[in-house]
Amino acid sequence: MGKRLEILKLVVIVILTACLQISCTSLHAYGIALITPYDGKVVIKNEKNTVQHLENVIQNYDGYTMRAFDRKAISYKVKKTNVTTHSFYVIFMPDGTYHTLSFSATGKLATSQGAWAMDTETDIASYRDFLYGNNKWGVREIVTDNGINTPLTIGNILTKIQNNITYYYRSTINRNDNHDNCNTALLETLAENG
Numbered sequence: 001m002g003k004r005l006e007i008l009k010l011v012v013i014v015i016l017t018a019c020l021q022i023s024c025t026s027l028h029a030y031g032i033a034l035i036t037p038y039d040g041k042v043v044i045k046n047e048k049n050t051v052q053h054l055e056n057v058i059q060n061y062d063g064y065t066m067r068a069f070d071r072k073a074i075s076y077k078v079k080k081t082n083v084t085t086h087s088f089y090v091i092f093m094p095d096g097t098y099h100t101l102s103f104s105a106t107g108k109l110a111t112s113q114g115a116w117a118m119d120t121e122t123d124i125a126s127y128r129d130f131l132y133g134n135n136k137w138g139v140r141e142i143v144t145d146n147g148i149n150t151p152l153t154i155g156n157i158l159t160k161i162q163n164n165i166t167y168y169y170r171s172t173i174n175r176n177d178n179h180d181n182c183n184t185a186l187l188e189t190l191a192e193n194g
Contacts, residue, residue, distance in 0.1 A: 047115040050101065051161055054154050061151045063094030068142040068190055070183070071126045087142070087186040088123045089153075100124055101157070103185035105167040114167030114180060116157060144192045152191035160189060 057064050066089050073086035088102035100123035106113040126137035160180070168179035180188065 046117040046120075047161065050116050050118045051158065053099070053118060054158055057091065058151055058154050058158070061154075064150050065092045066090065066148040066150045066153055067092070068144070068148065068186055069127065069130075069139050070142060071130075071137040071139040073182075085183060086122075087183045088127075089186065090127060091150075100127055103160070103165075103167065103180055103182050105181075107167075111179070112167050114165055114185075116161055116185075142186075142190075144190070146193040149191040149193045153189055156189035156191060160185060 068087065068089055070085050070087045073084045086102070088100050090098050090100055092098045099118045100120065101116065101118050102120065102123055103114055104117045104120060106115055122137075126139050129135060129137055130139035165180045165185070166178050168181055
């Protein structure tokens with residue numbers, strides 16, 4: 001009986017330690033987000049240009065392709081976990097140039113207005129680092145079996161924009177049709193080629 005109690009105590013200590021580490025990582029990431037300069041008004045203004053660009057692509061999508069990626073959300077100094085992962089698209093144009101695209105919060109509270117934004121500073125910086133072999137953001141391509149269907153995916157994104165979805169940092173916990181974060185927004189809009 002005494003040995004079982006000791007094993008049970010050890011298991012409880014291990015579980016509590018793991019939970020504390022997860023909580024500390026989340027708090028650390030959120031603390032960094034709070035002190036990082038961020039202007040949500042710029043993201044909101046950017047969405048109008050984003051909509052216009054996406055509508056232009058959907059009208060003439062020949063030669064446009066898309067790929068999806070995830071990375072560390074805050075900075076390269078934070079460990080990549082479910083809480084600190086950010087997802088984004090890269091839209092490649094026929095002339096070889098590209099734009100990044102992701103769903104972003106417009107405020108730093110747990111729930112805020114959300115907006116789809118092109119070429120945010122961190123998406124561009126992380127993708128360029130990835131291209132040039134300096135993958136300090138932990139960028140990883142989200143691989144699909146048949147590639148991404150560009151017009152269908154963009155159509156899905158435009159529908160999301162029209163529905164004014166709220167940004168919620170941890171959508172996996174408080175999941176409903178009115179909340180997304182960058183990860184759920186990408187997964188819900190991505191359409192594969194048939």
